[in-house]
Amino acid sequence: MKHFGEDTWEFIQDDHFVQWVLFPDAANTARWEQWMADHPERVPVLEKARAMVQSLGKTMPHQVDRRLLEEVYASLDEYLDKEVPAPVQTTARVTSLRKWWWAAAAVIAGGIAMVSISRKSATKENLLADKLQSHMEQQQLVRVNTSATDQVAWLTDGSSVILKTGATIKHDAFLTQSKREVYLKGNAFFDIAKDAERPFYVYTPKVAIRVLGTSFNVSEENGSLTVTVKTGKIAVCSITDKQHSYIITPGHQLRFDARTAAFVADSLNSEQLAALQPAAEIPAFAFDNAPVLSIFKALESAYSIKINASEETFGKCLVTTTIRNETFENKLKIICAAINASYAIREGQVFITGKPCN
Amino acid sequence: MPAMKDVRFDEAALWKRFKAGDKAAFTFIYREYTVYLFQYGFRFCTDQEKLKDMIHDLFIEIWNSRDQVSEDVAIRFYLCRSLKYKLIRANYQYRSITGKQDQYLHDHIQPEATVEEQIIDTEIKDSRSQLLNNAIKKLSRRQQEIIMLRFYMGFTNAQIAEMMHMKYQSVSNLLYNALGRIKETLETTPFARRLLETFYSFL
Numbered sequence: 082m083k084h085f086g087e088d089t090w091e092f093i094q095d096d097h098f099v100q101w102v103l104f105p106d107a108a109n110t111a112r113w114e115q116w117m118a119d120h121p122e123r124v125p126v127l128e129k130a131r132a133m134v135q136s137l138g139k140t141m142p143h144q145v146d147r148r149l150l151e152e153v154y155a156s157l158d159e160y161l162d163k164e165v166p167a168p169v170q171t172t173a174r175v176t177s178l179r180k181w182w183w184a185a186a187a188v189i190a191g192g193i194a195m196v197s198i199s200r201k202s203a204t205k206e207n208l209l210a211d212k213l214q215s216h217m218e219q220q221q222l223v224r225v226n227t228s229a230t231d232q233v234a235w236l237t238d239g240s241s242v243i244l245k246t247g248a249t250i251k252h253d254a255f256l257t258q259s260k261r262e263v264y265l266k267g268n269a270f271f272d273i274a275k276d277a278e279r280p281f282y283v284y285t286p287k288v289a290i291r292v293l294g295t296s297f298n299v300s301e302e303n304g305s306l307t308v309t310v311k312t313g314k315i316a317v318c319s320i321t322d323k324q325h326s327y328i329i330t331p332g333h334q335l336r337f338d339a340r341t342a343a344f345v346a347d348s349l350n351s352e353q354l355a356a357l358q359p360a361a362e363i364p365a366f367a368f369d370n371a372p373v374l375s376i377f378k379a380l381e382s383a384y385s386i387k388i389n390a391s392e393e394t395f396g397k398c399l400v401t402t403t404i405r406n407e408t409f410e411n412k413l414k415i416i417c418a419a420i421n422a423s424y425a426i427r428e429g430q431v432f433i434t435g436k437p438c439n
Numbered sequence: 440m441p442a443m444k445d446v447r448f449d450e451a452a453l454w455k456r457f458k459a460g461d462k463a464a465f466t467f468i469y470r471e472y473t474v475y476l477f478q479y480g481f482r483f484c485t486d487q488e489k490l491k492d493m494i495h496d497l498f499i500e501i502w503n504s505r506d507q508v509s510e511d512v513a514i515r516f517y518l519c520r521s522l523k524y525k526l527i528r529a530n531y532q533y534r535s536i537t538g539k540q541d542q543y544l545h546d547h548i549q550p551e552a553t554v555e556e557q558i559i560d561t562e563i564k565d566s567r568s569q570l571l572n573n574a575i576k577k578l579s580r581r582q583q584e585i586i587m588l589r590f591y592m593g594f595t596n597a598q599i600a601e602m603m604h605m606k607y608q609s610v611s612n613l614l615y616n617a618l619g620r621i622k623e624t625l626e627t628t629p630f631a632r633r634l635l636e637t638f639y640s641f642l
Contacts, residue, residue: 093618094611096595103593137590140571145477149491153473156495161462161502370606400604411528418527419604421580 092130102134213244215385217429222254224385226267235383236263237409239274240281245300254386254429255409268300273313274408288337289323291316297329304339309349317344365405366412373398373420377433384409390433395420398438454512458505465505469498472518475592479519482587483531493529497522516598523602533584574624582617589614 092098101109117124213232214225226232226244234242237255244250248267256262261281273281273292281292285299287306295313299306308317310329317335318326319342327344329335336345366383368376373395377388386409398420404412413424413431422435456464476494484490501508501521508517523533575586581603588594588602596610605613 090615093614094596096597099589100593100595103590134590136568136571137586140568140575140586145474146487149477149487150473153491153495153498154470157469157498158466160499161466399606399609401600401606402604403601407524407528411524414527414530415524416604418532421532 088126089130089133092127093134098127098130099134102131103138213382213385217254218251220253221251221264222385223249223251225249233383234385235409236261236274237384237386238276238279239406239408239411241272243270243272245269255426265299268298270296270298270311272296274406284320287320287339289318289320291318291326293328306337306339307334308337309334319344365403367403368400370399370401372396373400373416373438376400376402376416380409380412387430388433389430394435394437395422395433396437450514451511454514455510458508458510460505465498465502468514472515473498475515476518476522479587479592480522480526482533482584483523483526484529493525494522497525513598515592516594516602519592519594520602533580570625570628571621573628574621577624578617578620581613582620585610585613586617 097109098113101113113127117127213234214227216223224234224244226234226246226248229246231246232244234244234250236242236252238261240261242250242263245268248265248269250266250269251264252262256279259279261276261279262284263282264284266286271283271292273295275295283290283292283299285301285306288308290297290299290308293314293316296311297313297315298309298311300309301307308315308329310331310333312331314328314330316326316328317337318324319337321342327335327346329346333346333348336347337343338345366376366379368379374390374392377390377395380386381388400416400419402415402419404415407415410426417424417433417435420435420438422433425432425434453464453467457468473494476497477490480490480494481487484493497518501518575583578586584603585599588599594602596607599605599610600607603610603613
């Protein structure tokens with residue numbers, strides 16, 4: 082390996098220098114001119130580094146077919162022109178739901194104990210730790226939180242579920258069916274990834290929840306079940322009466338009383354809404370120069386899905402990345418792209434193949 | 440030296456206006472940055488029409504989620520990284536320059552200089568950038584990527600670390616090795632040796 086001039090390296094390494102050469106403006110030009118005035122002996126090296134950055138920059142494509150650009154501009158212009166400010170219809174729907182809401186609340190007013198919602202904000206460490214017990218049962222993945230703290234169970238579609246102590250979910254490991262269905266026992270907070278084509282259902286022993294929007298909480302206490310919506314919209318119906326469903330909007334909750342088999346609606350006060358807040362802060366997968374095998378381990382425990390990657394091949398691969406709001410497969414794609422590997426899913430497991438990293 | 444813009448737009452202010460739903464600011468953003476997205480994205484996806492659709496979709500997604508995106512953003516970097524993730528999700532990988540891509544690049548490179556200037560400079564310029572191009576083609580996929588991100592996009596080392604999923608120190612090593620390899624190639628090319636006087640930066 083040849084080494085090129087050490088003298089220019091200092092400049093090439095300097096972010097501000099490269100920015101100035103490529104994108105000069107009045108401010109950075111003034112700064113570098115001042116620098117040159119202060120260090121006249123360094124000017125020849127600086128000029129050399131500048132020529133180098135410029136010539137390397139020029140080897141890259143400078144021109145893109147004008148037609149392609151114009152087509153993108155035109156279609157984006159058109160999109161913006163057509164955009165209507167605020168969907169009026171939605172407002173109307175919300176209003177009518179509110180009416181229903183107050184009516185229901187008025188009818189059943191009195192004698193309703195509010196279910197208090199308290200949750201400790203789960204820290205990043207324990208969310209990524211392997212504290213969920215999982216096993217397969219009739220081709221379904223069963224995940225139980227046997228720890229004393231909240232645990233996040235990630236789902237392959239990009240959704241996540243914070244399981245409270247003792248809570249259990251059961252679902253198809255890769256959610257491959259046309260409906261995304263999760264069976265829940267216990268208390269949990271759901272943050273559901275949007276997928277209009279594949280509706281998301283949560284079944285508890287007593288009620289079925291159809292997810293129309295994004296995040297909500299399910300808690301069970303003394304036989305009565307409470308569903309609280311943080312964002313988006315959900316529909317709830319009794320398992321025994323699927324004809325009649327109730328729609329819950331943000332800041333509201335619906336309680337199902339097991340003894341009377343009746344639904345009770347209520348709105349949340351600001352304190353309760355605040356208590357819901359930390360639950361939605363699901364941490365990103367953030368890794369700083371981490372061995373890729375440990376990242377696979379973290380994914381493995383987050384999704385309860387086995388990932389096979391050979392220690393021999395990938396033992397030296399290090400990756401720095403932050404991944405949010407991506408589906409399981411997209412996370413795999415992003416990590417595999419970083420180490421130039423590929424993945425395959427067979428029989429409920431993931432297999433990583435590729436070449437060793439240097 | 441490229442023409443200097445006297446008043447460069449204030450990126451932070453532009454982004455703030457965009458986040459507030461200012462259509463004019465958004466229009467300015469896509470007219471300013473689409474070209475970079477094509478240049479970067481082309482290294483993943485040689486299908487121009489497909490790439491065009493993805494860039495279009497990316498801008499619409501960004502517009503529709505404008506109240507969720509971060510306040511503090513380096514726009515060029517943010518857009519390139521978003522496009523990269525979008526391309527990876529669609530199963531495109533960063534690839535080394537190939538003959539086909541080369542053809543595309545040459546088909547679409549339009550001369551910026553006047554005819555006279557061109558005639559004077561053509562020989563030396565062409566051979567110079569041709570030699571550099573050839574040397575870059577001999578680099579590994581990741582070495583090529585870092586040369587583009589550093590010297591064309593002008594990304595900082597920290598941004599490159601994030602984009603290429605590497606630690607900060609590895610960025611320096613990769614860049615240093617890439618430049619060393621370019622120098623090595625230039626020195627072992629007979630024609631390049633003669634040109635090295637004009638190419639003193641690599642000596």
